[in-house]
Structures are given as C-alpha cells and as structure tokens.
Amino acid sequence: MGNLIKVLTRDIDNNAGNFFLDFENAEPSESERELWDQVNVVLKDGRGILEDLQSYDGAGEVIREAIQHPSDEGLQEKSWGAVVPLVGKLKKFYEFSMRLEAAMRDLLSVLTSARHTPTQHLEREQALAKQFAEILHFTLRFDELKMTNPAIQNDFSYYRRTLSRMRIKNVPAAGENEVNNELANRMSLFYAEATPMLKTLSDATLKFVSEGKDLPLDNTTDCLSTMASVCKVMLETPEYRSRFASEETASFCLRVMVGVIILYDYVSPAGAFVKSSKIDMKGCIKVLRDQPPNSVEGLLNALRYTTKHLNDETTSKQIKTMLQ
Numbered sequence: 159m160g161n162l163i164k165v166l167t168r169d170i171d172n173n174a175g176n177f178f179l180d181f182e183n184a185e186p187s188e189s190e191r192e193l194w195d196q197v198n199v200v201l202k203d204g205r206g207i208l209e210d211l212q213s214y215d216g217a218g219e220v221i222r223e224a225i226q227h228p229s230d231e232g233l234q235e236k237s238w239g240a241v242v243p244l245v246g247k248l249k250k251f252y253e254f255s256m257r258l259e260a261a262m263r264d265l266l267s268v269l270t271s272a273r274h275t276p277t278q279h280l281e282r283e284q285a286l287a288k289q290f291a292e293i294l295h296f297t298l299r300f301d302e303l304k305m306t307n308p309a310i311q312n313d314f315s316y317y318r319r320t321l322s323r324m325r326i327k328n329v330p331a332a333g334e335n336e337v338n339n340e341l342a343n344r345m346s347l348f349y350a351e352a353t354p355m356l357k358t359l360s361d362a363t364l365k366f367v368s369e370g371k372d373l374p375l376d377n378t379t380d381c382l383s384t385m386a387s388v389c390k391v392m393l394e395t396p397e398y399r400s401r402f403a404s405e406e407t408a409s410f411c412l413r414v415m416v417g418v419i420i421l422y423d424y425v426s427p428a429g430a431f432v433k434s435s436k437i438d439m440k441g442c443i444k445v446l447r448d449q450p451p452n453s454v455e456g457l458l459n460a461l462r463y464t465t466k467h468l469n470d471e472t473t474s475k476q477i478k479t480m481l482q
Contacts, residue, residue, distance in 0.1 A: 179280060179288065179291070179385070181288055181407055181411065181414075182402065182403055182404070182407055184284035184287070184288045185285055186286070189283075190285050193265070193286065194285050194289065196264070197261045197265060197293075198289070200261045201261075201289060201293070203257070204254070204258070207250070207296075207300070208299060208300060208303070210247055210250070211251065211300060211307075212303055214244070214247065214307060214309065214310065216307070216310070216313050217240040217241050217309070217313055217316075218309055220236055220237045221237050221312070221313070221316050223236075224236070224237035241313055241316055242336065244313050245313065245336065246336055248310065248313070248345060249336065249337055252344070252348050255348065255355055255358045256358075258293060258296070258355070259359065261293060262293050262362060262363070263362055263366050265286055265289060265290045265293070266290075266366050267366075268283065268286055269287060269290060269381050270378050271373075271377075272372075272377070275380070276380035277384050280384055280388070287385070290385075291385065291410070291417075293359070294359075294414050294417030294418060294421075295410050295414055295417070296355075297356055297417060298355075298356065298416065298417055298460060300354075300355045301352075301353035301354065301355050301356050302456045304349075304354060304355075305352060310349060311349050311350070314345065314346065318342060352464070353460070356417075363378070363421050363425050364424055364425060367425055378425055379422055379425055379426050379436060380436065382418045382419075383422060383435075383436035383437045386415050386437045386442060387437070387438065389411045390415060390442050390445050392411055393411050393412065393445045394444075394448070412445075412449065415442055416442075416446075416457045416461060419437060419442060419461065419465070420461070423465045423466050423467050423468075424466050428472065429465075429466060429467025429470060429472075429473075430467065431465070431470065431473040431474075431477055432470070432473065439477055440476065440480065443477065444480070446458055446461075468481065
C-alpha cells in the first residue's frame with residue numbers, strides 16, 4: 159500500500175480532502191523527524207505500559223487475609239510487601255499519562271498550526287497524524303483495561319489506609335518515599351476516573367485550545383473531525399478496507415475514530431452530537447454498529463458514558479436511539 163492512498167472523505171464541501179491516512183506505512187519526512195523521534199520514544203514505552211496493565215493481577219487475596227486477621231503481624235507485613243511494588247506500577251502508569259499528555263500537545267501544535275489548513279496538515283504530515291492516532295488508540299485501550307480491573311483502585315486504597323495507620327503509630331513504612339502524600343492525592347484523583355487517560359487527554363486538549371489565543375478553535379476541531387471522517391470512510395468502504403495488511407488496522411481505526419469524536423465533543427462548545435457538528439455522527443455510529451457486536455461494545459460505551467454532550471437537548475432522538 160502506498161504512503162498516500164486517495165479516497166473520498168466527507169468534508170465540508172463533500173469533495174475536499176480526498177486523502178487517506180496510511181496508518182500502516184506512513185514514515186516521517188525530514189521536517190517531521192525530530193518531533194516524530196521524541197513521540198516515538200513515548201509510544202514505545204506505552205506498549206510496555208499496556209503489557210504491565212494487562213498482567214496486573216492485584217493483591218486482593220493477601221489484602222483480604224490481612225483485613226480478616228488484623229492482629230496477625232505476619233499477614234500485615236505480607237500484604238504490605240505485596241502492595242508496595244504494585245503501587246510502584248500504578249505510579250509509573252500515572253507518570254506516563256503526563257508524558258502522553260505532553261506528546262499529544264506537541265503533535266497538536268504542529269497539526270493545527272496556521273501554516274496549512276487542518277486537512278493539508280493531515281495529508282502532508284501523515285507520520286505525525288499516525289502518532290496522534292496511536293496516542294488515542296493507546297488511551298482507549300488503557301482505559302478499557304483499567305475499567306475491567308477493580309484491583310487497581312482496591313490496591314491503592316489499601317495502600318493509603320495502611321500508610322495512614324503506620325504514620326499514626328510512627329511505624330517506618332518501606333515504600334513510603336515511593337509515593338508521597340501529594341503524589342498519592344493526584345494518583346487517587348486519576349484512578350477515581352472511569353477513563354483516566356481519556357480524561358487526561360480531554361483536559362489537555364481543552365487547555366491547549368484555551369491557551370492558544372492566536373489559534374482559531376476551528377483549527378483544532380477541523381483536525382479532529384477530518385480524522386474522524388477519514389477513519390469512517392476507510393472502515394465503511396470495502397475497497398479501501400480490503401487494502402489493510404492486517405485486520406488489526408480496522409480495530410485501530412475504530413478506536414481512533416471514537417477517540418477523536420470524544421475529544422471533539424469536549425473541545426467544541428456545541429459538541430459532536432449537535433446537527434451543526436462537523437462529524438457525521440450517524441455515519442460513525444453506523445460503522446460501529448456494522449462491526450461484530452462483541453468487538454465494539456467497549457467503544458459504544460465510551461460514546462455513551464464518556465462524552466460530554468450526548469444527553470443534551472440538542473442531540474437528535476435518532477442518535478440517542480442508535481446508541482441505546
């Protein structure tokens with residue numbers, strides 16, 4: 159598949175932006191290389207983060223035993239010894255969210271700058287657009303894994319309760335220096351979110367837009383809506399979908415499409431679901447509905463429960479029905 163595949167996207171005039179993002183083969187140009195290299199380090203580390211999260215089993219059993227036998231010092235030490243390294247992992251996940259946020263802001267700065275239209279940016283800087291898509295893909299995957307693993311919050315709550323008791327008793331706590339009180343408070347807020355990575359990126363995008371006084375809001379919303387449109391066209395057109403070397407690319411595009419819709423819904427004052435939205439929401443939801451049900455339920459739930467404007471009065475009954 160060539161570096162640039164031309165397709166017809168739904169754009170403002172229905173014929174503009176006839177291009178397709180080559181998620182499988184896009185390579186950075188010389189002008190993209192410096193930023194691409196920086197973001198690539200973050201994305202590579204992200205693969206390890208997902209592996210660690212996927213294998214996160216928690217310390218539920220030893221915690222239960224310690225709670226049931228509060229006077230058994232051996233069990234207390236055993237549970238603490240099990241929880242401290244796990245909290246170290248949770249700290250690593252949280253700190254990675256800040257690196258991911260910084261990488262996304264750097265990419266947005268390039269992809270929405272005034273020197274090209276948003277569509278031209280996506281077409282000419284495909285490698286950076288692909289990295290932006292990979293950040294969204296990582297984000298939704300991380301949050302899916304976190305949502306289905308209650309051990310994360312249980313372990314962290316136990317760590318904080320136990321640490322508090324140890325401080326009251328003036329007992330030195332191995333591992334306390336790993337997560338100080340201020341960091342523990344920030345981590346607690348992060349993990350209390352149903353979708354912590356998505357919340358981090360949504361807040362970062364809002365901040366990016368509010369701080370960019372010289373940057374029209376449309377630059378950011380057009381970037382997001384164009385990417386959603388490109389993903390939708392790729393997924394709904396058999397001719398283009400058949401060009402994927404791997405079916406994983408379809409899953410990737412579905413996640414990216416949902417990710418940019420959610421970001422758009424937070425950044426655009428009217429949201430993604432209003433009639434004047436630049437995203438064809440009915441078309442995007444139909445694409446999701448056309449997939450095997452088990453493969454997209456998490457993505458449909460992301461639209462149902464993590465968007466900002468779905469339940470507004472301005473959202474049509476048809477869209478609400480499609481997401482029921």
